[in-house]
Amino acid sequence: MDKMQCTCGHVNPPGTVxxxxxxxxxTEVEQNKKLVDMRYEGTARRSxxxxxxxxxxxxxxxxxxxxxxxxxxxxLVSAAVGTILPxxxxxxxxxxxxxxxxxxYSDVYGSIGKVYYFLGFNDLYNSFxxxxxxxxxxxxxxxxxxxxxxxxxxxxxxxxxxxHSSFMNKQRIYAEGSAAPDSMEKAEAKLxxxxxxxxxxxxxxxxxxxxxxxxxxxxxxxxxxxxxFGVMLxxxxxxxxxxxxxxxxxxxxxxxEAPGYTLENKxxxxxxxxxxxxxxxxxxxxxxxxxxxxxxxxxxVLYKKPEDALPxxxxxxxxxxxxxxxxxxxxxxxxxxxxxxxxxxxxxxMTFALTNKATSESLGNMTIDLINPEKEYTFDDGxxxxxxGYYPDFSGFENGEPQTKTPLPxxxxxxxxxxxxxxxxxxxxxxxxxxxVEPFGDNDxxxxxxxxxxxxxxxxxxxxxxxxxILGLGGLIFMIGVAQGMYFNHRRFWIQQTADGEIMLxxxxxxxxxxxxxxxxxxxxxxxxxxxxxxxxxxxxLEKEEAELTS
Amino acid sequence: MSLSDISANxxxxxxxxxxxxxxxxGGAVKGNKEGSFKSEGKWGxxxxxxxxxxxxxxxxxxFTRWGATGHAPLSNMFEFTTAFGMTLVGGFIVIYFLYxxxxxxxIVLPVAxxxxxxxxxxxxxxxxxxxxxxxxxxxxxxxxxxxxxGILATSAAAGLVYLLKVVDxxxxxxxxxxxxxxxxxxxxxLGFVIVSSYFxxxxxxxxxxYVDVKGENAAITYNxxxxxxxxxxxxxxKNTFTPFIETAAVVNASKLxxxxxxxxxxxxxxxxxxxxxxxxxxxxxxxxxxxxxxxLMDEIGxxxxxxxxxxxxxxxxxxxxxxxxxxxxxxxxxxPKEVWALVTWLFYAAYLHLxxxxxxxGEKSAWLGVIGFAIIMFNLIAVNLIIAxxxxxx
Numbered sequence: 001m002d003k004m005q006c007t008c009g010h011v012n013p014p015g016t017v018x019x020x021x022x023x024x025x026x027t028e029v030e031q032n033k034k035l036v037d038m039r040y041e042g043t044a045r046r047s048x049x050x051x052x053x054x055x056x057x058x059x060x061x062x063x064x065x066x067x068x069x070x071x072x073x074x075x076l077v078s079a080a081v082g083t084i085l086p087x088x089x090x091x092x093x094x095x096x097x098x099x100x101x102x103x104x105y106s107d108v109y110g111s112i113g114k115v116y117y118f119l120g121f122n123d124l125y126n127s128f129x130x131x132x133x134x135x136x137x138x139x140x141x142x143x144x145x146x147x148x149x150x151x152x153x154x155x156x157x158x159x160x161x162x163x164h165s166s167f168m169n170k171q172r173i174y175a176e177g178s179a180a181p182d183s184m185e186k187a188e189a190k191l192x193x194x195x196x197x198x199x200x201x202x203x204x205x206x207x208x209x210x211x212x213x214x215x216x217x218x219x220x221x222x223x224x225x226x227x228x229f230g231v232m233l234x235x236x237x238x239x240x241x242x243x244x245x246x247x248x249x250x251x252x253x254x255x256x257e258a259p260g261y262t263l264e265n266k267x268x269x270x271x272x273x274x275x276x277x278x279x280x281x282x283x284x285x286x287x288x289x290x291x292x293x294x295x296x297x298x299x300x301v302l303y304k305k306p307e308d309a310l311p312x313x314x315x316x317x318x319x320x321x322x323x324x325x326x327x328x329x330x331x332x333x334x335x336x337x338x339x340x341x342x343x344x345x346x347x348x349x350m351t352f353a354l355t356n357k358a359t360s361e362s363l364g365n366m367t368i369d370l371i372n373p374e375k376e377y378t379f380d381d382g383x384x385x386x387x388x389g390y391y392p393d394f395s396g397f398e399n400g401e402p403q404t405k406t407p408l409p410x411x412x413x414x415x416x417x418x419x420x421x422x423x424x425x426x427x428x429x430x431x432x433x434x435x436x437v438e439p440f441g442d443n444d445x446x447x448x449x450x451x452x453x454x455x456x457x458x459x460x461x462x463x464x465x466x467x468x469x470i471l472g473l474g475g476l477i478f479m480i481g482v483a484q485g486m487y488f489n490h491r492r493f494w495i496q497q498t499a500d501g502e503i504m505l506x507x508x509x510x511x512x513x514x515x516x517x518x519x520x521x522x523x524x525x526x527x528x529x530x531x532x533x534x535x536x537x538x539x540x541x542l543e544k545e546e547a548e549l550t551s
Numbered sequence: 552m553s554l555s556d557i558s559a560n561x562x563x564x565x566x567x568x569x570x571x572x573x574x575x576x577g578g579a580v581k582g583n584k585e586g587s588f589k590s591e592g593k594w595g596x597x598x599x600x601x602x603x604x605x606x607x608x609x610x611x612x613x614f615t616r617w618g619a620t621g622h623a624p625l626s627n628m629f630e631f632t633t634a635f636g637m638t639l640v641g642g643f644i645v646i647y648f649l650y651x652x653x654x655x656x657x658i659v660l661p662v663a664x665x666x667x668x669x670x671x672x673x674x675x676x677x678x679x680x681x682x683x684x685x686x687x688x689x690x691x692x693x694x695x696x697x698x699x700x701g702i703l704a705t706s707a708a709a710g711l712v713y714l715l716k717v718v719d720x721x722x723x724x725x726x727x728x729x730x731x732x733x734x735x736x737x738x739x740x741l742g743f744v745i746v747s748s749y750f751x752x753x754x755x756x757x758x759x760x761y762v763d764v765k766g767e768n769a770a771i772t773y774n775x776x777x778x779x780x781x782x783x784x785x786x787x788x789k790n791t792f793t794p795f796i797e798t799a800a801v802v803n804a805s806k807l808x809x810x811x812x813x814x815x816x817x818x819x820x821x822x823x824x825x826x827x828x829x830x831x832x833x834x835x836x837x838x839x840x841x842x843x844x845x846x847l848m849d850e851i852g853x854x855x856x857x858x859x860x861x862x863x864x865x866x867x868x869x870x871x872x873x874x875x876x877x878x879x880x881x882x883x884x885x886x887p888k889e890v891w892a893l894v895t896w897l898f899y900a901a902y903l904h905l906x907x908x909x910x911x912x913g914e915k916s917a918w919l920g921v922i923g924f925a926i927i928m929f930n931l932i933a934v935n936l937i938i939a940x941x942x943x944x945x
Contacts, residue, residue, distance in 0.1 A: 065904055065905075065908035065909055066909070068904060068908075069901050069904050069905055069908075069909075072897050072900055072901045072904070073897075073901055075897060076893075076894050076897040076898055076901070079890050079893060079894055079897075080890070080891070080894050082885070082890060083887040083890050083891065083934070087885055089885075108764055108800075108801055109801055110799070110801075125885045242880075242881075273679045279679065281555070281619065281620070281677045282677060282678060282679040284676040284677070285674070285676045285677060285678035285679065286679070288674060288676070289678075292678075292679050292681060293681060293682060294679065294682070295682055296682055325682065326682035326683050326685070326878060327682065327683065327685055327686040327877055327878045329877065329880070336880070338879075338880040340880065461880045463880050463881075465876075468876070468882075471872075471882070475868075475869050475872075478864070479861060479864065479865065479869070482860070482861045482864070483861060486857045486861070487857075
């Protein structure tokens with residue numbers, strides 16, 4: 001396609017409808033219209049100009065409002081369907097596998113659950129097609145914005161003061177008639193008073209206000225794109241850390257993915273509302289629902305390896321002591337540690353007495369640390385108990401071998417050998433809670449259970465999210481763009497006066513015509529300009545009358 | 552009288568003020584013969600003053616309750632829904648200042664009454680905050696959301712007035728069906744209020760044990776005669792209603808029973824109205840909207856959305872994400888409530904694109920405004936009560 005030269009001499013890009021400079025209609029269709037279409041200032045939008053190559057077709061697809069809205073609606077509907085049944089991340093299955101999840105959905109929700117799983121709604125928001133839809137939305141945001149912004153920007157930059165009369169008299173607000181010779185100066189003064197930027201050229205003026213509001217939609221789309229970019233960036237290594245840290249009371253552990261940092265758990269506590277004293281007002285509610293938790297808290301000390309530490313050095317610097325509570329994460333060096341979970345009363349130690357079965361006489365006590373058990377326990381009289389095997393979470397025998405389900409001391413089992421002066425050859429016994437097996441016949445001695453010690457375990461989440469500032473920026477820009485586009489409007493007046501005193505006036509705004517007319521009324525009164533008409537209202541009135549006549 | 556008693560009484564005063572104002576607005580609208588809404592007339596002003604008084608007592612309820620509980624009263628179903636009723640009226644008051652439209656009051660106030668009545672069906676005693684809610688973001692996030700929803704609902708009210716005027720009630724059409732469906736669903740809410748109030752007043756209680764989803768034994772108390780029974784239930788309370796149908800473990804038959812009773816009573820009520828009036832409810836309201844300026848209603852519906860949409864974005868997405876990052880360690884987790892906030896936001900984004908890009912004004916725009924309100928109500932009622940998640944309050 002060729003560039004389009006207007007009679008005024010300005011060269012317009014191919015596909016232009018109204019000359020960027022003088023505003024003449026360049027197409028026949030436009031010339032025959034009663035009012036010019038000012039949506040994008042009659043500029044050449046790529047999507048309206050080219051439709052040949054495959055790239056043109058893709059561009060035109062994504063620049064269409066209809067397609068954009070369809071993508072929004074598709075996202076909206078599928079997101080909503082994803083809430084009908086719980087997402088798999090919120091489903092409790094003993095072992096996380098596809099088969100277990102599939103079975104869960106069909107067992108619990110029947111055939112609906114089966115279909116739901118089959119269609120991938122169980123993990124909708126990570127599914128390929130949902131992410132693809134979001135991607136299409138992002139492309140649409142970019143393409144549709146560029147398609148409109150670039151020509152609009154060019155046109156508003158190139159616009160000149162003096163417009164062709166065919167442009168003026170096809171504006172919605174239009175006036176013509178004679179006026180006093182000083183009308184132009186007065187109008188200019190009044191428009192400046194109303195905060196319009198006025199530029200003049202020969203016998204005409206252009207008054208403009210709030211052009212920046214035209215960029216509002218593009219600014220808010222940029223905000224959204226930055227936000228989506230931030231979300232995408234989390235997949236890059238180093239930008240995002242999400243780790244779980246289980247830490248027992250009294251333990252010190254390295255913080256995963258935070259090199260050099262360790263955390264000590266000084267103590268964990270769950271507090272519930274008592275309904276007494278200041279909480280008396282909650283009495284009625286507490287009676288109805290039972291206990292309500294007031295606070296989950298882990299008191300921690302954060303340590304750091306000194307910068308100049310030699311390899312193997314174990315000295316640690318204390319960074320800070322902090323009570324981690326829900327809503328009050330521990331923050332350091334871009335990381336945050338959250339109180340997320342807990343386990344009350346995990347077994348810490350078990351104490352047994354080496355006892356003669358016949359006489360019930362005890363040779364003394366031994367205490368097994370259930371996290372770091374010792375290999376041997378020696379008694380004052382020389383007796384020794386050897387720990388041959390330790391099964392912290394005993395789950396039964398397989399091929400005669402005791403098994404442990406997890407490394408956590410939920411159900412400890414001990415395979416021991418007891419040697420006393422009386423039984424120097426040793427006796428073997430397998431002990432679990434409230435159960436003792438003696439695999440090689442009756443023993444003379446036993447380990448009699450005495451007591452346990454327990455402690456709490458805190459479930460903490462370690463996070464680092466370096467994309468947050470980007471997401472924040474995106475959100476901020478979006479809000480600015482929305483305010484810019486919605487609460488301001490772009491108003492323009494063109495006024496020309498010929499030598500014989502005839503005035504021609506046109507007005508345009510992208511929205512709020514009421515406000516534009518209010519401005520014009522003031523200018524008209526002050527500068528004694530001819531009366532104006534709202535040509536669109538005239539047209540609508542005529543159409544209505546015609547419709548009434550024909551019916 | 553304690554602070555929480557004062558608070559409760561102020562809410563009663565607000566409720567009855569709105570009730571009176573509804574009728575006065577109705578009278579003002581019917582009496583407005585000239586058909587111009589700039590000339591609101593004496594009765595419009597009186598109704599507005601009553602509404603304003605009700606709104607002030609409603610605000611009084613809100614802040615005295617804040618004092619009594621020690622936290623922003625936005626933490627459970629009763630508190631949030633009551634506040635939603637308040638912001639809805641607040642939205643109308645702003646619109647009235649700008650446009651002097653009593654007819655919007657005639658629609659907004661009864662809806663606000665229904666919402667407050669619905670709210671009071673939930674436990675209203677002063678309740679303590681769980682750790683996740685102990686944050687100043689409770690006040691910031693939830694109040695912004697509730698204000699945004701109040702403003703957006705005003706748009707739906709304008710849309711409804713528009714539809715009541717333009718939809719021909721004498722000719723069979725999809726529009727006529729759906730408009731009446733809106734009226735019917737409002738009557739259903741009234742049905743819920745009536746049936747809950749009745750069984751609460753009579754103190755109905757029936758205890759059952761049942762087997763839950765995990766296959767464990769559990770107990771439940773019905774406050775209405777059980778139409779639906781829980782999975783493998785055993786009836787413990789004598790002389791109570793035996794359920795008609797036993798449901799699967801995944802269904803909460805107690806909630807289903809409440810829904811069934813509401814449907815039943817609401818439908819009977821609706822049938823009675825139809826029998827007595829011999830007209831559809833939408834047709835009954837027709838005379839009130841005879842003189843409505845359609846262009847003005849369209850303008851109000853749009854204005855409310857361009858104000859409400861940014862506020863909603865701020866409250867329901869931005870503030871929500873900030874708080875979620877602090878409390879739950881992630882700014883977004885696809886929790887059902889989060890998803891429905893996104894759905895609501897996407898819906899209004901689509902509205903704006905259709906209106907500004909495709910020229911959807913007038914009736915189409917009005918329908919969208921009403922659908923937006925339906926989405927907000929779904930998020931409030933169904934997502935809290937049926938789809939469980941982190942935001943479940945009741």
